Amino acid sequence: MAYKAKIKVTLRPSILDVQGKAVQHALDNLGYSSVDNVRIGKYIEVSIHENDLAEAERKSEEICRKLLANTVMEDYSIELEPIN
Amino acid sequence: MAYKAKIKVTLRPSILDVQGKAVQHALDNLGYSSVDNVRIGKYIEVSIHENDLAEAERKSEEICRKLLANTVMEDYSIELEPIN
Numbered sequence: 001m002a003y004k005a006k007i008k009v010t011l012r013p014s015i016l017d018v019q020g021k022a023v024q025h026a027l028d029n030l031g032y033s034s035v036d037n038v039r040i041g042k043y044i045e046v047s048i049h050e051n052d053l054a055e056a057e058r059k060s061e062e063i064c065r066k067l068l069a070n071t072v073m074e075d076y077s078i079e080l081e082p083i084n
Numbered sequence: 085m086a087y088k089a090k091i092k093v094t095l096r097p098s099i100l101d102v103q104g105k106a107v108q109h110a111l112d113n114l115g116y117s118s119v120d121n122v123r124i125g126k127y128i129e130v131s132i133h134e135n136d137l138a139e140a141e142r143k144s145e146e147i148c149r150k151l152l153a154n155t156v157m158e159d160y161s162i163e164l165e166p167i168n
Contacts, residue, residue: 008127009127010127010129023128023151023152026151027147027151030147030150030151032143032146032147034132034133034134034143035130035131035132035133035143035147036130036131036133037129037130037131038128038129038130039128039129039130040126040127040128041126041127041128041129042124042125042126042127043092043093043094043124043125043126043127044107044122044123044124044125045094045121045122045123045125046119046120046121046122046123047119047120047121048118048119049118049119049120050118059116059118059119062116063111063114063116063119066114067107067110067111067114068107
């Protein structure tokens with residue numbers, strides 16, 4: 001059984017988002033005054049080949065904590081869906 | 085009225101994802117042999133202050149095409165939700 005994990009890694013709200021500020025500035029210069037609070041993170045998709053959903057959940061949590069996210073500065077969220 | 089736009093920018097499937105290959109390699113080295121097809125993109129959140137959803141949709145489409153995504157190489161998807 002295979003699952004697709006859709007992972008969002010975002011900076012914690014208390015951490016200054018320098019890249020987001022730069023994009024905000026570019027949007028201001030382009031005249032998009034109605035757009036603010038820009039926050040930029042990573043979006044990662046992986047396929048996980050495990051027999052059941054619980055094991056796929058465990059694996060995806062583990063790779064987030066060990067490799068994909070820096071949990072001191074970043075939060076992550078995971079969505080899992082079966083690939084037929 | 086304010087809306088939160090959650091935007092995913094992903095490399096088109098035909099484009100080689102070098103960063104994804106590097107992460108795949110790291111996962112292999114850590115022993116995660118059940119994980120593959122790693123693709124890495126951007127996740128962007130912005131607040132949009134517009135009177136109605138249609139206008140917020142139009143604005144978010146526009147900033148994706150003009151600034152956030154390189155449509156030659158990247159696809160984007162947008163989810164909008166009202167902020168109370």
